[in-house]
Amino acid sequence: MSLLNLPRSFEFGVATSAFQIEGAWDADGKGPSIWDTFGHTPGKVLDDIPGDVACDHYHRYPEDIEIMKWLGLDSYRFSLSWSRIMPDGVGRINQKGLDFYRRLTDSLLDAGITPNATLYHWDLPQALQDRGGWPDRDVADWFAEYAAVAFDALGDRIGRWATVNEPISTWVGYALGAFAPGLRDERAGRQAMHNQMLAHGKAVQAFRAAGSPGDIGVVLDIWKRQPATDSADDRALAAQGEDDGFRFFLDTLRGGGYSDRLRERLQAEGTFPDVHDSDQEIIASPVDYLGLNVYSRVVVNSENQDSNGWAESDPPRGGNFLDDGSEFYPRAVYEALQMVRDDYGWNGPIYITENGLPDGPADPGADPLHDQERIRYVGGFLEWIDRAVAEGSDVRGYYLWSLMDNYEWGMGFSKKYGIIRVDPETLVRTPKDSAHWYRDVIAAHHASH
Numbered sequence: 001m002s003l004l005n006l007p008r009s010f011e012f013g014v015a016t017s018a019f020q021i022e023g024a025w026d027a028d029g030k031g032p033s034i035w036d037t038f039g040h041t042p043g044k045v046l047d048d049i050p051g052d053v054a055c056d057h058y059h060r061y062p063e064d065i066e067i068m069k070w071l072g073l074d075s076y077r078f079s080l081s082w083s084r085i086m087p088d089g090v091g092r093i094n095q096k097g098l099d100f101y102r103r104l105t106d107s108l109l110d111a112g113i114t115p116n117a118t119l120y121h122w123d124l125p126q127a128l129q130d131r132g133g134w135p136d137r138d139v140a141d142w143f144a145e146y147a148a149v150a151f152d153a154l155g156d157r158i159g160r161w162a163t164v165n166e167p168i169s170t171w172v173g174y175a176l177g178a179f180a181p182g183l184r185d186e187r188a189g190r191q192a193m194h195n196q197m198l199a200h201g202k203a204v205q206a207f208r209a210a211g212s213p214g215d216i217g218v219v220l221d222i223w224k225r226q227p228a229t230d231s232a233d234d235r236a237l238a239a240q241g242e243d244d245g246f247r248f249f250l251d252t253l254r255g256g257g258y259s260d261r262l263r264e265r266l267q268a269e270g271t272f273p274d275v276h277d278s279d280q281e282i283i284a285s286p287v288d289y290l291g292l293n294v295y296s297r298v299v300v301n302s303e304n305q306d307s308n309g310w311a312e313s314d315p316p317r318g319g320n321f322l323d324d325g326s327e328f329y330p331r332a333v334y335e336a337l338q339m340v341r342d343d344y345g346w347n348g349p350i351y352i353t354e355n356g357l358p359d360g361p362a363d364p365g366a367d368p369l370h371d372q373e374r375i376r377y378v379g380g381f382l383e384w385i386d387r388a389v390a391e392g393s394d395v396r397g398y399y400l401w402s403l404m405d406n407y408e409w410g411m412g413f414s415k416k417y418g419i420i421r422v423d424p425e426t427l428v429r430t431p432k433d434s435a436h437w438y439r440d441v442i443a444a445h446h447a448s449h
């Protein structure tokens with residue numbers, strides 16, 4: 001693999017999120033989040049095992065930062081737990097929660113690792129869900145209040161911020177019921193998506209108002225849709241999948257407002273959100289960078305559509321495959337970069353804020369430490385990023401998902417994305433082959449400049 005086009009300043013990192021690794025779900029004054037409630041509700045997450053302990057990163061962060069140092073990381077992307085900082089979501093501030101993030105970021109800075117903090121990665125304070133949650137328009141002001149607290153307390157240590165991670169998660173939580181809070185209401189789901197973008201915009205405004213140093217952006221996941229055939233149905237469904245998956249967010253972020261195609265369909269379904277006159281301008285408050293999470297693409301086949309509108313085709317013939325039978329399509333990252341440039345005129349800085357692969361299908365004989373498939377996967381994506389940079393994309397960094405095996409939402413500990421293995425019983429951390437490999441990639445990059 002050669003990554004000759006990445007400049008010296010290109011940052012290699014790993015990404016995690018608070019709920020997936022911290023544990024300590026009720027320690028030191030933390031309030032419950034919707035994921036705590038969800039995990040404690042029978043039948044919601046795999047084997048009813050909640051994320052109470054997760055990787056116990058809250059207590060083991062010094063060891064985890066030692067691992068990051070060993071890897072040679074330039075940057076670490078993590079998220080803040082809103083209800084650890086503000087147990088009720090608004091009002092009262094939990095000093096001990098802020099202290100944790102102060103210790104964490106101080107240790108990162110001491111280790112020479114740039115902290116990159118996401119304000120929201122799916123763990124809404126339960127107290128705010130009780131007041132209506134993301135479908136309630138007031139959430140945008142609640143979020144801006146929390147953001148201002150975080151900027152004020154941590155802005156001197158954190159130079160790179162993201163507002164929200166993958167706002168599409170609200171659809172999964174409020175319309176599909178698969179994520180917390182587990183509701184199935186499409187109208188609420190669309191409103192939650194809109195309100196989360198409004199919250200994003202208000203947080204950006206709070207950042208500017210606070211005069212915080214550093215950069216702020218937003219993280220979107222991009223799964224480009226490829227029609228399986230040239231049929232009108234496949235093409236229409238592919239376009240619809242992109243509208244719902246990421247154009248809903250990019251259209252408004254980039255100031256265009258919801259497209260006529262999207263608006264007409266949602267109005268016909270009765271799910272178009274309530275939008276106030278000033279919303280568009282707030283949502284389009286200029287960001288300093290775009291964060292893109294890219295894992296693959298979806299080949300859309302209208303004949304395979306399920307009740308959620310998901311119409312993934314069988315993997316295309318002649319494609320390149322992963323051990324689990326899914327398509328290996330590292331060009332997805334190149335296409336995502338082209339798309340934001342060509343369709344949205346975005347020529348500014350971009351970070352690939354997540355990309356990674358879970359361990360292969362459970363094979364009793366397989367040693368999870370020998371994860372050659374993950375190496376092939378990440379290497380393939382890095383080569384396409386390198387090519388995009390050669391052609392002028394301003395990609396500033398890459399965050400591998402994820403540092404360590406963690407609590408994979410509704411899948412519990414069964415789906416493992418880590419380059420560091422975490423023993424589910426003892427929580428002992430052990431580097432997989434991919435961790436050694438990634439360390440070498442980073443060292444070679446540093447040495448080549």
Ligand code: BG6
Binds near residue numbers: 165293408
């Ligand atoms: C990203 C999320 O979409 O994908 C992460 O930001 C998540 O939190 C990762 O762990 C993997 O997701 P999935 O859908 O493969 O379990």
